[in-house]
Amino acid sequence: MAVAMASSGTTLRLYSNLKAVEKLPIAKAPLFTCSFGLDPAQGFCILSKKRFPSSEGRLVLQASQATAVEGESSQETDQVPIPKVIIDQDSDPDATLVEITFGDRLGALLDTMNSLKNLGLNVVKANVYLDSSGKHNKFAITKTSTGRKVEDPELLETIRLTIINNLLEYHPESSSHLAMGAAFGVEQPSQQVDVDIATHIRVYDDGPERSLLYVETADRPGLLVDLVKIITDINIAVESGEFDTEGLLAKAKFHVSYKGKAIIKPLQQVLANSLRYYLRRPSTEEASF
Known part of the structure; x- marks a missing residue:
């Protein structure tokens, strides 16, 4: 899996360019290659000059602000559901699975599928199911160039930001x-992102x-x-995982190892x-996972 860093530069570029421009160039810097869903023995990062195809x-x-919100007239007084975007690298060995939930407000998501295809991806709508939290839209995603799942964390992050945009x-x-609503949404989050939200870490x-x-x-x-860069910087291999966006929260689950073995307590x-x-967030003992 390739990670384009430095971390602060990547963050600022992904954050600022998404707001106001129609096209976001991704690979401006050399990439670090490390495993994510591959053999844990390949978990160490090496410098590579590979760049993304255009x-x-x-x-x-693809979206337009002028597009009407589906069902707005009947739902404008309803409680707004919590948006959820799940990127799952564990469940399918051949494809990256993406799940999007926003109550019953999402339509066919053709605009989202088209935006993802513009990133050089094959996107197949896997299924839709309903439960108490709303309609869950699932997609199976592979890279057009390889026919395999996405293993590059920067491209995975771009997929996530495309959906949220x-x-x-x-x-x-x-x-x-x-969280992105704090920068370019029509209504600011009630909580102060990065201040009011605690961090929880468990191994x-x-x-x-x-x-x-x-x-x-x-x-x-x-x-x-x-997150992937911080982990691999201390020579821990990231094998696979899941990254969930639940409103203002991000929840990550990674399978990690050190030299092909489970991580010992000191590490x-x-x-x-x-x-x-x-x-650098406030920390409490209670977590939701």
Whole structure:
């Protein structure tokens, strides 16, 4: 999996360029290559000069602010649901699964699918199901160039921001529930992002060959890329995982290992301390995972 860093530059570029331009260039810097869903023995990062093809490196915004919110007349007095975007690298060995939920307000999401295809991706709508939280729209995504799942954290982050951007454009009422709404939504979040939201970090053993890392923190653009870089910077391999956006929160689950083995307790503490130092959020003992 390739990570384009430095972390702060990537974050600022992803964050600022998404706001006002129609195309977002991605790979301006050399890439670091490391495993994400691959053999844990390949978990160390090496410098590479590979860059994205132009079709993958441009975020083309398809949405229009003038588009009417679906069902607005009957729902404008309803409680606005919490938007959720889940990027799942674990459930399918051949494809990245994406799930989008926003109550019953999402339509066919053709605009979102088209925006993702403009990133050089094959997008197939897997299924739609209903439960108490609303309609869940699932997509199976592969890279057009390889026919395989997406293994680059920067491209995964671009996928996430593309989906969230379309939510903000087509459903402006979602902006008060999304971290990105603080910058360019029509309504500011009631909580102060990065201030009022606590960070939780847990590491658990998951057999002799890998551990499970859970991170819950305030969402922001570039977070997925930065988390992977922090982990791999201390020579811990990221094998696979899931990244959930739930309103203002980001929840990450990573399968991690060190030299093909589960992470020992002292290294677990180093990993947790490194993440806490970087995220610099208030911390409590209670978490939702």
